[in-house]
Amino acid sequence: MTDLVLSDLTRSYGATNAIDNINITVGAGEFLTLLGPSGCGKSTTLAAIAGLDQPTHGRISFAGRTLFDAASKTSLPPEARGFGVVFQSYALWPHMTVDDNVGLSLRLRKVAAPERNRRVGEALDLVGLTAYAKRYPGELSGGQQQRVALARAVVFRPALLLLDEPLSNLDAQLRQEARIWLKSIQRELGLTAIYVTHDQEEALSMSDRIVVMRGGHIIQMGTPQDIYERPVHPFSASFIGSANLITGGSVSEVFGGQAAIAFGDGQVLRGHAPLPVHPGSPALVAVRPQNIQPTEGADENRLLVRFGAANYLGDRFEQEAFLGECRLRLQTIRPAPEGQGAIWIDHADALIFPLDDRAKDKTR
Ligand SMILES: Nc1ncnc2c1ncn2[C@@H]1O[C@H](COP(=O)(O)OP(=O)(O)OP(=O)(O)O)[C@@H](O)[C@H]1O
Numbered sequence: 172m173t174d175l176v177l178s179d180l181t182r183s184y185g186a187t188n189a190i191d192n193i194n195i196t197v198g199a200g201e202f203l204t205l206l207g208p209s210g211c212g213k214s215t216t217l218a219a220i221a222g223l224d225q226p227t228h229g230r231i232s233f234a235g236r237t238l239f240d241a242a243s244k245t246s247l248p249p250e251a252r253g254f255g256v257v258f259q260s261y262a263l264w265p266h267m268t269v270d271d272n273v274g275l276s277l278r279l280r281k282v283a284a285p286e287r288n289r290r291v292g293e294a295l296d297l298v299g300l301t302a303y304a305k306r307y308p309g310e311l312s313g314g315q316q317q318r319v320a321l322a323r324a325v326v327f328r329p330a331l332l333l334l335d336e337p338l339s340n341l342d343a344q345l346r347q348e349a350r351i352w353l354k355s356i357q358r359e360l361g362l363t364a365i366y367v368t369h370d371q372e373e374a375l376s377m378s379d380r381i382v383v384m385r386g387g388h389i390i391q392m393g394t395p396q397d398i399y400e401r402p403v404h405p406f407s408a409s410f411i412g413s414a415n416l417i418t419g420g421s422v423s424e425v426f427g428g429q430a431a432i433a434f435g436d437g438q439v440l441r442g443h444a445p446l447p448v449h450p451g452s453p454a455l456v457a458v459r460p461q462n463i464q465p466t467e468g469a470d471e472n473r474l475l476v477r478f479g480a481a482n483y484l485g486d487r488f489e490q491e492a493f494l495g496e497c498r499l500r501l502q503t504i505r506p507a508p509e510g511q512g513a514i515w516i517d518h519a520d521a522l523i524f525p526l527d528d529r530a531k532d533k534t535r
């Protein structure tokens with residue numbers, strides 16, 4: 172079942188587009204994440220859905236109801252949309268106790284006191300803060316305040332939950348716990364959720380689907396497995412999974428979904444080509460650090476490199492290798508000695524992409 176539809180959504184600031192012709196359909200009960208680097212348009216998209224900002228073009232509908240339509244100048248105010256919103260800054264009222272903060276939206280909706288108290292109690296129970304009901308925000312830790320913000324967003328049982336980097340103020344361990352906890356609340360309440368983050372692990376572990384964004388555009392949309400295992404753009408491969416992008420080669424051969432890329436020094440690498448590539452045209456190879464192995468054998472898909480020093484990280488080593496001008500990062504359990512050597516890349520792990528203007532733009 173479809174819940175939220177964003178159609179041709181554009182938000183311009185003067186000559187620049189914060190988001191540029193965004194189309195996304197979100198299913199009921201789905202956990203969808205907008206993932207991308209700073210400034211790519213995540214918060215702009217979320218603010219448009221919440222009704223806190225007006226796009227320049229496009230339409231937004233929810234459960235069949237039009238929330239926004241630039242052409243007919245229709246825009247429901249945030250309170251009429253009735254979505255639960257959690258921002259990076261928790262924005263709790265400092266002079267109100269935890270239970271009053273959580274109950275405020277119900278008070279504004281004129282829910283009678285007994286029902287209000289029952290629902291606030293339920294929400295605080297859900298986030299594990301029953302014992303903190305009479306404290307003030309200033310008397311809570313960052314993680315606890317974040318839970319209050321979430322209780323406040325779910326207490327009126329919104330049909331849609333909008334979360335903009337809600338865990339970014341937590342330390343690494345709390346953050347990991349909060350992911351699991353937040354996801355279980357979303358499932359338990361059957362909420363549709365749109366989650367904004369620039370943290371790839373958060374996106375991979377929590378989402379039903381991920382929208383990878385860059386420069387106001389959607390680069391790729393799919394399940395976490397789609398995005399990680401089958402990137403369709405060098406930007407997806409480098410942003411999610413930290414792939415090395417090896418430039419400086421051109422396509423020497425194309426066969427089915429496979430291709431070979433030749434570098435200036437005559438070395439050749441074979442790989443998988445998710446997009447059409449053409450012999451003679453410039454291309455790049457995306458390969459993850461853990462998929463590059465130092466080798467002493469004479470295998471196919473072997474490239475001569477110069478190794479840098481290896482850093483010990485406990486369960487693995489991190490090492491640099493230089494292929495001409497190109498710096499590669501390797502993760503390996505068996506580092507190579509510094510100096511001249513060779514690496515091996517399984518052809519299934521080498522993704523060959525055309526280096527067109529669009530790819531150049533997205534890899535900067
Ligand atoms: N009021 C504004 N005036 C001009 N430009 C703006 C305004 N608000 C946002 N932008 C621009 O729109 C682009 C997208 O901003 P947005 O806040 O959506 O990014 P984001 O993906 O949420 O980034 P972050 O991860 O840093 O929060 C940015 O380039 C930003 O500078």
Ligand SMILES: [Mg+2]
Nearest residue numbers: 213214215335
């Ligand atoms: Mg933002």
